[in-house]
Amino acid sequence: MASAQTQLIEGLNALSGGLILLTAFGMVAMRQVQGVMRFFIVQSALLATSAFLIGFNRGSIHLIALGVITIGAKVIAIPLVLKWALSEDLYQRREIDQVINIPSSLLLVLLLAIAAEFLVSPLVSISNDPVVHVNLPISLALILIGAYSLIARREAIPQLVGILAMENGAFFAGVAIAQELPLIAELAIAIDVILIAVVIGVLTRDITRAIGTTRAATMSELREEPQQWR
Amino acid sequence: MALMVAVFIPLLAALLCWIRPFRAFAWVITVVCLAGSFAAAVVIAAHVLAAGSVVGIPGWFEADGLSALVILLVSFVCTLAAIFAGGYMHHGSQNEDRLWWFYCNFNLLVFALIVVPAFASPNLAWVGVELITLFGVLLVGFERTPAALEAAWKFSILTIMGAPISLLGFFTLYWAYHISGGGPLETWQGLHASAAVMSPNLLKFSFLLVFVGFGAKSGLAPMHTWLPDAHSQAPTPICAVLSGIKTTVPLYAILRLLSIVLASPEARIGRWMVVIGLFSVGIAAFLLLQVRDYKRMFAFSTVEHMGIILTAAGFATHAADYGAVAQMVNHTLTKSLCFYSAGIVLLALETRQISEVRGLFRIAPFAASALLFCSLAIAGAPPFPIFLSEFSILSAGLRSGHTAAVTILAILIVIAFIAIFLHVNRMLFGEPQQVETAPSAPLSCRVAIIIAALPVAVLGVYIPGPVHSLMMLAAQQLGGH
Numbered sequence: 021m022a023s024a025q026t027q028l029i030e031g032l033n034a035l036s037g038g039l040i041l042l043t044a045f046g047m048v049a050m051r052q053v054q055g056v057m058r059f060f061i062v063q064s065a066l067l068a069t070s071a072f073l074i075g076f077n078r079g080s081i082h083l084i085a086l087g088v089i090t091i092g093a094k095v096i097a098i099p100l101v102l103k104w105a106l107s108e109d110l111y112q113r114r115e116i117d118q119v120i121n122i123p124s125s126l127l128l129v130l131l132l133a134i135a136a137e138f139l140v141s142p143l144v145s146i147s148n149d150p151v152v153h154v155n156l157p158i159s160l161a162l163i164l165i166g167a168y169s170l171i172a173r174r175e176a177i178p179q180l181v182g183i184l185a186m187e188n189g190a191f192f193a194g195v196a197i198a199q200e201l202p203l204i205a206e207l208a209i210a211i212d213v214i215l216i217a218v219v220i221g222v223l224t225r226d227i228t229r230a231i232g233t234t235r236a237a238t239m240s241e242l243r244e245e246p247q248q249w250r
Numbered sequence: 251m252a253l254m255v256a257v258f259i260p261l262l263a264a265l266l267c268w269i270r271p272f273r274a275f276a277w278v279i280t281v282v283c284l285a286g287s288f289a290a291a292v293v294i295a296a297h298v299l300a301a302g303s304v305v306g307i308p309g310w311f312e313a314d315g316l317s318a319l320v321i322l323l324v325s326f327v328c329t330l331a332a333i334f335a336g337g338y339m340h341h342g343s344q345n346e347d348r349l350w351w352f353y354c355n356f357n358l359l360v361f362a363l364i365v366v367p368a369f370a371s372p373n374l375a376w377v378g379v380e381l382i383t384l385f386g387v388l389l390v391g392f393e394r395t396p397a398a399l400e401a402a403w404k405f406s407i408l409t410i411m412g413a414p415i416s417l418l419g420f421f422t423l424y425w426a427y428h429i430s431g432g433g434p435l436e437t438w439q440g441l442h443a444s445a446a447v448m449s450p451n452l453l454k455f456s457f458l459l460v461f462v463g464f465g466a467k468s469g470l471a472p473m474h475t476w477l478p479d480a481h482s483q484a485p486t487p488i489c490a491v492l493s494g495i496k497t498t499v500p501l502y503a504i505l506r507l508l509s510i511v512l513a514s515p516e517a518r519i520g521r522w523m524v525v526i527g528l529f530s531v532g533i534a535a536f537l538l539l540q541v542r543d544y545k546r547m548f549a550f551s552t553v554e555h556m557g558i559i560l561t562a563a564g565f566a567t568h569a570a571d572y573g574a575v576a577q578m579v580n581h582t583l584t585k586s587l588c589f590y591s592a593g594i595v596l597l598a599l600e601t602r603q604i605s606e607v608r609g610l611f612r613i614a615p616f617a618a619s620a621l622l623f624c625s626l627a628i629a630g631a632p633p634f635p636i637f638l639s640e641f642s643i644l645s646a647g648l649r650s651g652h653t654a655a656v657t658i659l660a661i662l663i664v665i666a667f668i669a670i671f672l673h674v675n676r677m678l679f680g681e682p683q684q685v686e687t688a689p690s691a692p693l694s695c696r697v698a699i700i701i702a703a704l705p706v707a708v709l710g711v712y713i714p715g716p717v718h719s720l721m722m723l724a725a726q727q728l729g730g731h
Binding site for chain 1: 371373374376377380381384387388391394395396399400402403406407410411413414415417418421422424425428429434435449451452455
């Protein structure tokens, strides 16, 4: 029966949505650069799964292509690129110090996820598609969590992965609401994401060579100070 | 046809600069190609004036009044920046062997800047805006000094963070367009036509996200903190492009989307634009009072002008829209001139500190005259075009009943004017710390400054007919009434 299949797929999509949210929490909880990266890879794979499921259910070749692009770009290409651009030492470094300690961070992130649900609830009521009801709130939650980790993290690579996780969030909504987006746009967006990773990777390498640290917190040479009027 | 030429010549130039035998001639290739792109932009503008719009590939590359104007500005500013770079980048540079890489990247940046207004689809425009950021990051960090890398890092994190936020915004826009029964290809024109039937809540949500994402890129407060760093640490020709036009192009996309939201009867968003615009102007005006670095001074003035344009667009009348477009044109032309002048001051004295520059008129007369000219122009002194456009924005605001906003705006503009002149005055006059005159600026820099000064000098007293009609056409696209 078609409707039973649809229900199953919608259930699986909701499951992968929940797991994606969990990986976002995991990325906040991790101390190690490598651990953050692993959670990111799992999250991207889940995003691709969601795209495959919905694409299969609706017979949309675009979504299948989007899933393939996601796997190619975020599960394979970006981790490789970052490994190439960064030294082994940088990649395996532990002890990322944060502005706020991890338990409080997790609490804040949970609040952000709840806030996201409330923010989009007037919007999703427009549609009675259950996929939209799952994907849009989780998408906004991922974007807010990513933005939070950009503020809280003090190391370059976790900040970059935070941005990429925000990108995953935007795509998770795109899977539900922008299904007929022209393929060229999807391709261009995917290339863009890889470029972001390359540029920041190269930049981080340059910074390490010039300054000897990737602690973004130590970079505070450029700012305004009140001057003496003479 | 001209549209495709204007867009793809910079890409060709980037390719040529990358091929090894041509690397030695990278500067010549860049200047010639960008001049060709500018010529094509003039042809596009002429076509738009005659026919209303130009189509490259239907649904993909189209240009109307507003985009033709932006393309024209991009190609003009970038051509001059390329000419300026000839003298500036070769002047005692330690990066001589990497210069081909600089030009290659510069051409890619120009391509990204031109492609955004040329794209007919908002989603592709998003891709273009992201490309601008990426190539911009590489150029800001070009000199690889710790300060330049720090600036590049702040620039990349703050502006790339805007990417996923605005992407969600564009997805939502696409969704709103689809459930209101839009056609297969989403274009700015198509969105405009169906604005009235789209869900106002979705429109507002998507505008909010795009505004946050792209506002960070055009340096609107409070997301402006990367701007003075990047605009002061990048090589001067890049500063001119970043400050003059790179902030304008994301603002172009915001204004496009704003016009669609304003066309929806229930989404009242104009007054918020006025508030946010005024906030930017205010932040910039007070930070201008306490800058110590003259390149940062001009960067803060960019934040101020972005705020003024947004405020004018928020007034949402046709007269205010004309003011916004005129301010955009004048800002772009004048701000690039400012950075060229700052660049030759930097070449002559090798310091960015305002307090270390005294009696510039005795040390470097040409640089001093250029600095005086551009500061008068950018602060909005009477015979210059920025005075005209600011005045028309203020009067349009008064006529549409925004008395309080206009009063605040006028006060802030005056504060910014005073701040700029306090600093410039101390740099230009007084006893110089060194007695001997500084070496004069390279020829290509002086040529670029004189060409850039021409429109700034002329547009204040006389606006040629075609330019006026193009700006009128562009103002109509902003959808004020």
